[in-house]
Each structure stands twice: as structure tokens, then as C-alpha cells.
Amino acid sequence: xxxxxxxxxxxxxxxxxxxxxxxxxxxxxxxxxxxxxxxxxxxxxxxxxxxxxxxxxxxxxxxxxxxxxxxxxxxxxxxxxxxxxxxxxxxxxxxxxxxxxxxxxxxxxxxxxxxxxxxxxxxxxxxxxxxxxxxxxxxxxxxxxxxxxxxxxxxxxxxxxxxxxxxxxxxxxxxxxxxxxxxxxxxxxxxxxxxxxxxxxxxxxxxxxxxxxxxxxxxxxxxxxxxxxxxxxxxxxxxx
Amino acid sequence: xxxxxxxxxxxxxxxxxxxxxxxxxxxxxxxxxxxxxxxxxxxxxxxxxxxxxxxxxxxxxxxxxxxxxxxxxxxxxxxxxxxxxxxxxxxxxxxxxxxxxxxxxxxxxxxxxxxxxxxxxxxxxxxxxxxxxxxxxxxxxxxxxxxxxxxxxxxxxxxxxxxxxxxxxxxxxxxxxxxxxxxxxxxxxxxxxxxxxxxxxxxxxxxxxxxxxxxxxxxxxxxxxxxxxxxxxxxxxxxxxxxxxxxxxxxxxxxxxxxxxxxxxxxxxxxxxxxxxxxxxxxxxxxxxxxxxx
Numbered sequence: 001x002x003x004x005x006x007x008x009x010x011x012x013x014x015x016x017x018x019x020x021x022x023x024x025x026x027x028x029x030x031x032x033x034x035x036x037x038x039x040x041x042x043x044x045x046x047x048x049x050x051x052x053x054x055x056x057x058x059x060x061x062x063x064x065x066x067x068x069x070x071x072x073x074x075x076x077x078x079x080x081x082x083x084x085x086x087x088x089x090x091x092x093x094x095x096x097x098x099x100x101x102x103x104x105x106x107x108x109x110x111x112x113x114x115x116x117x118x119x120x121x122x123x124x125x126x127x128x129x130x131x132x133x134x135x136x137x138x139x140x141x142x143x144x145x146x147x148x149x150x151x152x153x154x155x156x157x158x159x160x161x162x163x164x165x166x167x168x169x170x171x172x173x174x175x176x177x178x179x180x181x182x183x184x185x186x187x188x189x190x191x192x193x194x195x196x197x198x199x200x201x202x203x204x205x206x207x208x209x210x211x212x213x214x215x216x217x218x219x220x221x222x223x224x225x226x227x228x229x230x231x232x233x234x235x236x237x238x239x240x
Numbered sequence: 241x242x243x244x245x246x247x248x249x250x251x252x253x254x255x256x257x258x259x260x261x262x263x264x265x266x267x268x269x270x271x272x273x274x275x276x277x278x279x280x281x282x283x284x285x286x287x288x289x290x291x292x293x294x295x296x297x298x299x300x301x302x303x304x305x306x307x308x309x310x311x312x313x314x315x316x317x318x319x320x321x322x323x324x325x326x327x328x329x330x331x332x333x334x335x336x337x338x339x340x341x342x343x344x345x346x347x348x349x350x351x352x353x354x355x356x357x358x359x360x361x362x363x364x365x366x367x368x369x370x371x372x373x374x375x376x377x378x379x380x381x382x383x384x385x386x387x388x389x390x391x392x393x394x395x396x397x398x399x400x401x402x403x404x405x406x407x408x409x410x411x412x413x414x415x416x417x418x419x420x421x422x423x424x425x426x427x428x429x430x431x432x433x434x435x436x437x438x439x440x441x442x443x444x445x446x447x448x449x450x451x452x453x454x455x456x457x458x459x460x461x462x463x464x465x466x467x468x469x470x471x472x473x474x475x476x477x478x479x480x481x482x483x484x485x486x487x488x489x490x491x492x493x494x495x496x497x498x499x500x501x502x503x504x505x506x507x508x509x510x511x512x513x514x515x516x517x518x519x520x521x522x523x524x525x526x527x528x529x530x531x532x533x534x
Contacts, residue, residue: 033479064372
């Protein structure tokens with residue numbers, strides 16, 4: 001009898017899964033300012049890091065940041081090396097087939113082309129980061145897609161003349177264009193892609209998803225999310 | 241680091257540089273060189289041990305052992321490194337977790353594999369989720385050492401098996417004539433003499449190993465190349481130390497590091513070759529003998 005109770009208690013504990021473990025490991029790329037980056041003190045920083053540190057505190061979870069390679073970020077989530085992805089990852093149909101997303105904490109992003117001149121050939125060679133919503137978009141246009149492991153390398157490819165333009169999140173490209181002293185200008189129209197940026201979570205982790213969904217809803221309702229958006233993306237940032 | 245670094249954007253010239261080069265990320269960069277060196281010095285002996293075991297197994301008179309040794313060499317040498325580093329490491333990690341799961345959570349009812357997902361009970365996680373990031377990094381480093389050792393061990397096994405066959409038969413026969421057992425012949429005659437034949441192959445492997453260390457980043461360890469790319473990249477005003485694309489300089493630094501490593505390795509390997517040639521029935525050994533006589 002005692003054994004039965006014990007094993008029942010054990011099963012209940014184990015079924016708690018994500019709830020029983022109070023440390024949530026969140027993966028980020030750490031190379032996508034201002035969404036996420038490694039600051040000069042060597043710590044993860046940026047919009048997502050600040051947002052989720054707040055959310056974790058409110059939900060009484062201990063959150064630990066893990067910086068990882070973008071290319072293997074989904075497989076490592078699936079094999080359980082961390083519990084969530086907060087890496088400026090847009091919610092798309094393809095990704096939803098393999099992992100779950102919480103509701104968006106950043107509205108559907110505007111992507112833009114940056115090039116050395118405004119009349120650059122956007123159906124020529126266009127650089128983008130591999131496995132991104134932007135790379136998928138470029139692949140559908142007439143342009144030749146040139147993929148890079150990091151967004152920074154995609155920008156450098158245009159600087160080196162390897163590509164005619166780079167296609168990336170508007171918010172990522174903005175400081176690049178603004179601080180380039182005319183080396184980069186916007187080209188073509190902005191394009192809205194995806195369904196916003198959400199926190200990526202394993203499909204089997206529905207409790208954790210519910211928890212973060214609720215937490216994100218709270219900050220949306222009380223306006224703190226909008227404040228954070230303005231802080232990191234400027235006063236004219238898109239808001240909820 | 242220095243008191244005057246509090247407001248980096250107001251600094252100029254050397255002061256700026258001294259602050260820039262002593263940021264937290266730069267210390268991580270400097271530390272990553274140490275990580276690369278530690279990896280090299282831990283992996284090399286382990287890989288050599290794998291190689292020695294593999295070579296012995298491949299030359300064993302017992303057929304199953306021979307198949308095992310030959311199978312190991314053929315399999316690892318035939319599979320591209322990148323496949324090994326991407327998939328083997330995940331498989332190894334999942335294998336460990338699966339085993340601890342069986343021991344610690346016998347009552348777990350959910351399937352471990354759910355589509356592409358791999359889910360063991362929280363108690364079976366290695367290292368546990370609550371462990372500090374440091375422990376996770378050390379564990380990853382351990383996995384990296386094992387993977388590197390298995391891959392390079394297979395190549396080393398092939399080199400050592402060849403070296404064992406290269407020891408002149410007359411040498412071994414002499415040992416047998418003195419009444420030594422096969423084991424004694426192996427230990428006293430073959431092993432001490434085979435190194436000189438193995439050295440060119442092993443030194444190649446060592447140099448390839450030095451250059452293969454950037455693969456560490458695939459395993460989630462931030463090595464010197466990762467940091468050079470990360471720190472050298474364009475930094476906008478979001479950062480305390482904005483600068484244009486400086487990757488060229490960082491990679492030049494890496495180039496110097498790797499060239500230095502190669503040069504030191506060459507000097508050391510030359511010395512070892514000279515030492516090992518001593519008294520050997522090779523051209524180099526013969527040249528040494530003649531030099532000593534003259």
C-alpha cells in the first residue's frame with residue numbers, strides 16, 4: 001500500500017513536468033540587436049532578455065539564458081537542451097509544424113532591404129540569414145538568395161560587394177543604415193512577414209506555453225510591453 | 241575594468257582602447273583561447289588511447305575483436321566530421337539521458353520520443369535544469385572531448401595499425417628467438433619501435449585537430465573563432481563600444497595564434513622525431529649513427 005501511494009505521488013510529481021522544474025532555460029542567439037545581443041559585460045541583453053526576465057520574475061520562475069547557434073536552435077530545443085527560444089523568431093506555418101509558439105510579444109515584423117544605393121537591383125543577389133522568414137521570402141522572389149549563418153555576415157556581404165542588397169528585419173537594419181554614413185540606404189518597400197514574434201516552446205510543454213501566454217497577456221494589458229518596445233525600438237516603434 | 245571606463249562613449253584614443261580591450265566579452269574572448277588549448281591537451285591523449293585500442297583490436301587474432309576494430313575505423317573515417325559533430329553529440333547526450341531515465345523514473349508513462357521531440361523526466365536530465373550554466377558548459381565540453389576523441393581516435397588507429405606493421409619483422413623475430421611471449425614482444429619491441437613510423441601520421445592529425453577546434457561552436461561552446469566573429473562584427477550605438485566591422489583585425493589575431501600553435505608544434509615534433517629515430521633501422525636513424533661515429 002505504502003509503495004502504491006509513493007509511486008502515485010511520484011507519478012503525480014513527474015507528470016507536473018515543466019511545472020515541477022522551476023528553472024527555465026531560454027535560448028537566444030545573442031547576435032540580433034536590439035532583440036537580443038551579448039553586451040559588453042558579456043551578459044545577454046536586449047528587448048527579449050529584459051522582457052522575459054520581467055515575465056519570469058512575475059511568474060516566479062528562475063530563467064537562465066543560453067546563447068546558441070541560430071542554425072541548430074530548434075533541434076536543440078526538441079532534444080531538451082533548453083526549454084524555450086526567445087530569439088526574434090517569427091511565427092510561421094513551417095515552424096509551427098515542429099514547435100509551438102506563445103502568442104506574439106512583438107507584432108508581425110516589417111522586413112526591409114538595405115543596399116548601397118536606393119535603386120539597387122532587388123532581383124539580383126540578395127543576402128539574408130539562413131533559416132529565417134526573410135530568407136524564405138527572398139527565395140520566393142526572382143532574386144538569387146545568398147544565405148549566411150549570422151545577420152551580421154549578411155550585412156557584410158553587401159559591404160564587400162558579394163550581394164546587391166541585404167533583406168532583414170527593419171529593426172535590426174535600422175541602426176546599420178542610420179550609422180553607416182550613407183554607405184547603406186533603404187531600397188524598395190518594407191514588407192510585413194509572418195505572424196509576429198513568439199516564444200518557441202516544445203509541443204509537449206503545454207503547461208509552460210500556457211504560463212507564458214498568460215504572462216505575455218498581462219504585460220500587453222497593463223502597457224509594460226509597449227513601454228519596453230518603445231525603449232528598445234524607439235518612440236515610433238510598432239506597439240500592441 | 242578601469243575607473244575611467246564608466247562612460248565609454250566619452251573616451252578617446254588609447255584610453256578608449258584600454259577600456260574596449262578589457263570588457264567582459266573581451267575577457268571571454270581571451271578565455272576562449274585557454275578553452276581551445278585545454279581541449280587540445282585533453283583530447284590528444286584520449287584520442288591516442290582510442291587509437292591505440294582500435295589498432296590493437298584491428299590487429300587482434302580474435303575475429304570478433306578484429307571486426308570491431310576495423311568497423312570502428314571504417315565507420316568513423318567514412319562519415320563526414322560535420323555529421324558526427326551534429327548528430328553523434330545529440331545522440332550521445334540523449335543516450336545518457338535515456339539511461340538515467342530508465343533508472344530514475346521507472347513509472348514515467350509519457351513516451352520519451354514524441355515526433356521529433358525527446359523528453360525524459362526532469363530528474364533524468366543531465367545536467368539537471370537547475371544546475372548553473374557553468375555545469376552545462378562543462379558537460380558540453382566533456383561531450384566535445386569524447387566526440388573529438390572518437391573521431392580522431394579512428395584516424396589515429398589507422399596510423400598506429402600501419403606503424404605496427406611497419407616495424408621490421410626481423411626485430412620481432414629476434415625477440416621471439418630470445419624466448420619472449422607474444423605479449424612481451426609486443427610490449428618490449430613492437431610498441432617502442434613503432435612510434436617513429438607513426439609520427440608523421442600522428443603529427444598530421446595533431447595539426448588537423450588544432451584547426452578543427454572551431455567545430456566546438458556547433459557543440460555550444462564559445463571558442464576563439466566564435467568570439468572573433470562576434471566581437472569583430474559591426475557594433476551599433478546599442479553597444480557601449482560602437483565600432484565598424486573589425487573582423488579583419490580579429491581574424492588576423494586568430495591567424496597569429498594558429499600560426500604560433502603550428503610553429504611550436506613543428507619544433508616539438510621535430511625534437512620528438514630526432515629522439516625517436518635514435519638507434520632505429522630507418523634512414524634518419526642511420527644518419528644519426530653515422531654522425532655519432534664521425
